[in-house]
Amino acid sequence: MRSDASRELMAAAVLGVVACSLPSEALAHIVKGEAVGFVSGFEHPISGFDHIIAMVAVGLWGAQLGAPAIWILPVTFPLVMAFGGFLGLIGVPLPGSEIAIALSGVCLGAAVLGAFRPPLWIAAALVGTFGLFHGYAHGAELPPGQNALLYSMGFVLATGLLHVTGITIGLVHRWRWGQVALRGAGAVVLCGGAFFLWSALA
Amino acid sequence: MKRAALRHLTWVIPAAAALLPTVAEAHLVVTGMGPIYDGISHFAWSPEDFLPAIALAFFAGLRGPAHARAALAALPVAMFAGGVAALLGLALPPLVLPVSTALLFLIVGGLLAADANVPPAVCATLGAALSMVRGIDDVAGVPASLAHVLSLLGMCASVFVVFAIAASVTLPLQRAWMIVAARVSGSWLAALGLLLTGWIIRYGALVR
Numbered sequence: 001m002r003s004d005a006s007r008e009l010m011a012a013a014v015l016g017v018v019a020c021s022l023p024s025e026a027l028a029h030i031v032k033g034e035a036v037g038f039v040s041g042f043e044h045p046i047s048g049f050d051h052i053i054a055m056v057a058v059g060l061w062g063a064q065l066g067a068p069a070i071w072i073l074p075v076t077f078p079l080v081m082a083f084g085g086f087l088g089l090i091g092v093p094l095p096g097s098e099i100a101i102a103l104s105g106v107c108l109g110a111a112v113l114g115a116f117r118p119p120l121w122i123a124a125a126l127v128g129t130f131g132l133f134h135g136y137a138h139g140a141e142l143p144p145g146q147n148a149l150l151y152s153m154g155f156v157l158a159t160g161l162l163h164v165t166g167i168t169i170g171l172v173h174r175w176r177w178g179q180v181a182l183r184g185a186g187a188v189v190l191c192g193g194a195f196f197l198w199s200a201l202a
Numbered sequence: 203m204k205r206a207a208l209r210h211l212t213w214v215i216p217a218a219a220a221l222l223p224t225v226a227e228a229h230l231v232v233t234g235m236g237p238i239y240d241g242i243s244h245f246a247w248s249p250e251d252f253l254p255a256i257a258l259a260f261f262a263g264l265r266g267p268a269h270a271r272a273a274l275a276a277l278p279v280a281m282f283a284g285g286v287a288a289l290l291g292l293a294l295p296p297l298v299l300p301v302s303t304a305l306l307f308l309i310v311g312g313l314l315a316a317d318a319n320v321p322p323a324v325c326a327t328l329g330a331a332l333s334m335v336r337g338i339d340d341v342a343g344v345p346a347s348l349a350h351v352l353s354l355l356g357m358c359a360s361v362f363v364v365f366a367i368a369a370s371v372t373l374p375l376q377r378a379w380m381i382v383a384a385r386v387s388g389s390w391l392a393a394l395g396l397l398l399t400g401w402i403i404r405y406g407a408l409v410r
Contacts (some may be wrong), residue, residue: 067378071378071379071382071385071386074386074389075315075382075385075386075388075389076389078386078389078390078392078393079312079315079389079392079393079396081393082392082393082394082396082397083396085396085397085400086396086397086399086400087400088400089397089400089401089403089404090400090403090404091404139397139400142401148397148398148401148402148405149249149250149394149398150249152393152394152397152398152401153249153253153394155397156390156393156394156397157390159393160386160390
């Protein structure tokens with residue numbers, strides 16, 4: 001009996017000391033605000049379906065077009081998008097960005113649905129133009145008070161992963177049923193883009 | 203009944219203690235294992251330090267052994283020189299270091315994304331510039347002492363080892379998708395540089 005009580009008190013004492021020695025907040029300057037900056041940056045590109053469907057569609061179309069588009073588009077899109085973000089951050093006016101973003105869903109969805117195979121430079125220019133508007137919208141909305149580096153890391157990583165998701169889905173293109181499914185996915189993107197375009201114009 | 207209440211207290215009190223906010227006001231990363239490990243830990247916890255170093259290693263690795271060797275030699279020496287200069291009181295205007303860091307992100311990332319064909323001297327110069335900027339920034343405002351010099355040596359050792367490993371992993375890459383993955387990481391770093399530049403223009407020096 002006494003032994004049980006002693007053990008319980010000893011356990012309480014040990015756990016108490018361990019618990020008290022765990023700092024719940026460490027204000028080291030390196031890690032301050034990391035979770036806030038990175039997580040909020042990561043959430044930004046995936047917070048709107050108009051952005052998500054367009055970026056996934058870029059990956060789908062790249063996979064459909066095959067090499068070299070499958071890697072040129074994911075290499076160029078983040079750069080162009082970041083340039084759009086840069087323009088948004090420094091306050092350069094770019095009117096009609098919401099309409100252009102919705103239109104990107106329509107055009108990219110139509111491209112995947114129709115399995116269009118334009119010359120590479122046209123595909124890259126189309127994707128780059130839309131990427132500019134997507135990046136601009138994100139850049140103009142970036143909130144102050146975040147850790148710039150960590151926020152940007154989350155932002156770029158989420159954007160890249162959306163492309164990777166699209167490309168990974170698009171790999172089904174090697175099978176006949178996959179080609180049909182991919183075009184079906186293009187139809188879904190097209191419908192989504194049309195909905196957002198209607199909302200933007202209304 | 204009393205025993206049951208005591209048993210509950212055994213767990214409730216430590217749990218409540220764990221929820222109490224306590225603040226640990228550290229200035230630098232302190233591992234408790236000495237200043238060299240503090241420097242290693244600082245490097246590991248600073249994406250502004252290790253991201254461009256890894257990207258430069260990927261770039262040099264894709265270009266070949268001569269490029270990798272040139273940059274590998276320049277990185278720790280330049281970081282040490284920059285760090286010592288900062289410890290001795292070198293003070294730069296407030297925006298110089300963040301802008302330099304963002305531009306170096308952009309340049310290194312852009313070269314990697316383009317897999318640009320440049321001579322080894324460019325790799326060495328870029329590595330030296332990058333390491334010097336980061337060395338100055340990492341120890342800026344820190345008083346000169348033996349411990350901080352040792353921390354700086356820890357950072358220099360880290361950049362050397364991380365670069366060597368990343369470059370040696372990249373050198374033998376043959377498969378196209380692996381090379382593409384390395385180049386995509388370059389475009390992401392360049393995108394980071396662009397966003398940081400915009401951020402600095404809009405909000406000032408907030409790279410850290």
